[in-house]
Amino acid sequence: MIFLDNLINGLSLGSIYAIIALGYTMVYGIAKMLNFAHGDIIMVGAYIAFCGLQYWGLPPIVAILAAMVVCTILGITIEGLAYRPLRQAASLAVLITAIGMSYLLQNTALMIWGANPKSFPRTFINSSILHIGGLSISSATIYTILANVVIMIALTLFTAKTKMGKAMRCVSEDRGAAELMGINVNRTISVTFAIGSALAAIAGVLLCSSYPILQPTTGSMPGIKAFTAAVFGGIGSIPGAMLGGVLLGVIEIFGKAYISTELGDAIVFAVLIVVLLVKPTGLLGKPVREKV
Amino acid sequence: MKMTKAKRNKLIYNIVTFALVIGAFLILQSMIANKTITRSLKGQLVPICCWIVMAVSLNLVIGISGELSLGHAGFMSVGAYTGAVVSGLLINVYDIQDATLRLVIAIIAGGLLAGLVGAIIGIPVLRLQGDYLAIVTLAFGEIIRNLVNVLYIGTGDGRLYMSFLNKKLPEGIVMLVDGAKGAVKIKPISTFTAGFILVLITLAVVLNLVNSRAGRAIKACRDNRIAAESMGVNVTKYKMMAFVTAAVLAGMAGALYGLNSSTVVPTQFTFNQSINVLVFVVLGGLGNVLGSVISATLLTVLPEVLRAFADYRMLVYAVVLILVMIFTNNPTIRSFVNRLIAPFKKQNKSGGDAQ
Numbered sequence: 001m002i003f004l005d006n007l008i009n010g011l012s013l014g015s016i017y018a019i020i021a022l023g024y025t026m027v028y029g030i031a032k033m034l035n036f037a038h039g040d041i042i043m044v045g046a047y048i049a050f051c052g053l054q055y056w057g058l059p060p061i062v063a064i065l066a067a068m069v070v071c072t073i074l075g076i077t078i079e080g081l082a083y084r085p086l087r088q089a090a091s092l093a094v095l096i097t098a099i100g101m102s103y104l105l106q107n108t109a110l111m112i113w114g115a116n117p118k119s120f121p122r123t124f125i126n127s128s129i130l131h132i133g134g135l136s137i138s139s140a141t142i143y144t145i146l147a148n149v150v151i152m153i154a155l156t157l158f159t160a161k162t163k164m165g166k167a168m169r170c171v172s173e174d175r176g177a178a179e180l181m182g183i184n185v186n187r188t189i190s191v192t193f194a195i196g197s198a199l200a201a202i203a204g205v206l207l208c209s210s211y212p213i214l215q216p217t218t219g220s221m222p223g224i225k226a227f228t229a230a231v232f233g234g235i236g237s238i239p240g241a242m243l244g245g246v247l248l249g250v251i252e253i254f255g256k257a258y259i260s261t262e263l264g265d266a267i268v269f270a271v272l273i274v275v276l277l278v279k280p281t282g283l284l285g286k287p288v289r290e291k292v
Numbered sequence: 293m294k295m296t297k298a299k300r301n302k303l304i305y306n307i308v309t310f311a312l313v314i315g316a317f318l319i320l321q322s323m324i325a326n327k328t329i330t331r332s333l334k335g336q337l338v339p340i341c342c343w344i345v346m347a348v349s350l351n352l353v354i355g356i357s358g359e360l361s362l363g364h365a366g367f368m369s370v371g372a373y374t375g376a377v378v379s380g381l382l383i384n385v386y387d388i389q390d391a392t393l394r395l396v397i398a399i400i401a402g403g404l405l406a407g408l409v410g411a412i413i414g415i416p417v418l419r420l421q422g423d424y425l426a427i428v429t430l431a432f433g434e435i436i437r438n439l440v441n442v443l444y445i446g447t448g449d450g451r452l453y454m455s456f457l458n459k460k461l462p463e464g465i466v467m468l469v470d471g472a473k474g475a476v477k478i479k480p481i482s483t484f485t486a487g488f489i490l491v492l493i494t495l496a497v498v499l500n501l502v503n504s505r506a507g508r509a510i511k512a513c514r515d516n517r518i519a520a521e522s523m524g525v526n527v528t529k530y531k532m533m534a535f536v537t538a539a540v541l542a543g544m545a546g547a548l549y550g551l552n553s554s555t556v557v558p559t560q561f562t563f564n565q566s567i568n569v570l571v572f573v574v575l576g577g578l579g580n581v582l583g584s585v586i587s588a589t590l591l592t593v594l595p596e597v598l599r600a601f602a603d604y605r606m607l608v609y610a611v612v613l614i615l616v617m618i619f620t621n622n623p624t625i626r627s628f629v630n631r632l633i634a635p636f637k638k639q640n641k642s643g644g645d646a647q
Contacts, residue, residue, distance in 0.1 A: 099570070102610075
C-alpha cells in the first residue's frame with residue numbers, strides 16, 4: 001500500500017515536471033537555448049493565480065486563464081527583449097542572459113509580493129480526497145495527471161498537424177532552410193515561447209495545488225529538475241519530456257521514501273549525470289552529428 | 293632580443309595588475325596602522341580577498357576556457373569545510389597552537405580536497421559541452437550542498453569521528469561539523485596578510501597559465517574545439533587543467549573564508565553564491581583578470597557602503613548581467629558603439645587579452 005501511495009505521488013510530481021519540461025524542450029529544440037527563466041515563469045503564473053483567487057475573488061478557472069495570459073505575454077516579452085538580440089551570439093552569452101532574466105523575475109517578485117511564503121488557496125483542484133480501497137488520492141493528483149495527458153496529446157497533434165506546428169519542426173531541423181522556405185523564424189520562436197509560458201502557468205497552479213507554499217524561489221528548483229527531466233527524456237522530443245518528467249518524479253519520491261529524505265535532490269541530480277554519461281542524447285533523443 | 297608588441301602589452305598588463313593589488317594592500321595596511329580605516333571595511337578585508345580569488349578562478353573557467361561553470365560555490369564550500377575540520381583537528385588532536393601554521397595547512401588542505409573533487413567532477417563533466425556542462429556543474433554544486441547537510445564530524449580521545457546521514461557519534465566529543473548547523477565553533481584565524489598572499493598566488497598562477505603554451509591551447513579549445521583537436525591539442529586535458537586549477541583556487545579561498553568566522557553553514561554556498569561570482573566575472577569582463585579583481589572588490593564593498601543599494605543588489609545584478617551580455621554580443625549595438633568611439637581610438641589597442 002505504501003508502495004502504491006508513493007507511486008501515485010511520484011506520478012503526480014512527475015506530471016508537473018513533465019509539463020514544465022515540455023516548455024524547456026520546445027524552446028531548446030527550436031531556439032537552441034536553455035531558457036533558465038522558465039522556472040521563474042512558473043512562479044509568476046502561480047502568483048497571478050494566487051492574487052486572482054485571494055485578492056480579486058475570481059473563480060478558479062478565470063484565475064488560471066489570467067495566469068496563462070500574463071505568462072504568455074511575459075514569455076513573448078522576455079524573448080523579444082532579451083533573447084532576440086542575441087540570436088547570433090555564442091551560447092555562453094545567451095545562457096548568462098537567461099540566468100540574469102531568472103534573477104530579474106525572482107527579485108521583481110520579491111519586491112512585489114515580499115519574501116514571506118504565501119499559502120496557496122484551496123480550489124476545486126485540491127478540495128477533495130478520493131478513497132479507493134485503502135488508497136487515498138488527492139483530487140490534485142488526478143487533475144495533474146489528467147492535465148499532463150491532455151496537454152501531451154494536444155501538443156503532439158499541434159506539432160504534427162497544424163501549419164504553425166510544422167513550421168516549428170522545420171525551424172528546429174534547420175533554421176536557415178526554414179527561412180528560405182518563407183517561414184517567419186522570429187514569429188515561430190515567439191509562438192514557441194508563448195506556448196511554453198502558458199504551460200508554465202498551468203504547471204505553476206498545479207504545483208502550488210499539491211505543494212501549497214508560494215514564495216519567489218518556488219519555481220527555481222522544480223525548473224532545474226524539469227530541465228533534468230527534459231535532458232533525461234531526450235531534449236527536443238515531446239514524448240521524451242513526458243517520459244523523463246514522469247520517471248524523474250517517481251525516482252525522486254522513491255528516493256526520498258526509501259533512501260533518505262535529505263538526499264532527494266542529490267539523487268535526482270545524480271540521475272541526470274548518469275544519463276548524460278551513458279546516453280547523452282537522453283532516452284528518446286536523436287543523436288546529432290557535429291558539423292564542421 | 294626584441295619584444296613583439298603583443299608580448300609587451302601583456303607584460304604591461306601583468307605589471308599593472310600586480311602593482312594595483314600590491315599598492316592597494318600597502319595603502320590598506322598603512323590605514324590599519326594609522327587606525328583610519330572604518331570598522332566595516334576592516335571586517336570586509338578578508339572576504340574581499342576571498343571573492344577576488346573566486347572571481348579570478350571562475351574567470352579562468354568561463355573567460356579563458358569558455359565553459360560556463362555554475363557550481364563554483366560548491367568548491368568553495370568544500371574548501372571552507374575542509375579548512376574548518378583541518379584547523380579543528382590540528383588544535384584538538386595534534387595540539388598545534390601556532391595560528392599561522394594551522395591557517396597555512398588548512399588552506400592547502402582545502403585547496404587539495406577541492407581540487408580532488410574538481411578532478412572527480414571534471415572527468416565526466418568536461419566530456420559535455422555548452423548548456424549541458426552548465427547544468428551538470430549546477431547539479432554538482434547542489435549535490436555537494438546536499439551531502440554536507442548530512443555530514444557529521446567531531447574529535448575526541450585524540451582521534452577523528454565521522455558519520456554520514458545519521459548522527460552516530462559517541463557522547464562527549466567536540467563537534468566540528470554538525471549536519472545542517474554547518475561547521476561550528478571555528479576559531480577565526482584568517483588574516484588580511486594571508487588573504488593578500490593568496491590573491492598574489494592566484495594572480496601569478498592564472499596570469500602565468502594564460503600566457504603559457506598550455507594557456508594558448510586552452511584558448512584554442514575555447515575558440516574552436518574541432519580546429520584545436522585537429523591541430524593535435526588534447527582538448528579534454530587542457531579543459532581539465534583549467535577546471536581543476538580553478539577548483540583548487542576556489543577551495544583555498546573557501547578555507548580562508550571559512551576560517552574568518554566562527555560558523556560556516558551550507559546555505560552560504562547555494563546557487564546564488566555561484567551567480568554572485570558569475571556577476572563579478574561578467575562585469576569585470578570575460579577573460580580579463582584585472583577586471584575580475586576590480587569588480588569583485590567594488591561589488592563586495594558597495595553593498596556595505598550603500599545600505600539602500602543592498603536591498604536591490606540582486607535586482608541590479610540581474611539587470612547588469614542582461615545588459616552587459618546584450619551590449620557586448622549584439623552585432624548592431626556593437627558596430628554602433630564601435631562607430632561612436634572610433635574617432636577617439638587611433639589604432640586598435642587591446643589591453644592583455646580582454647575579449
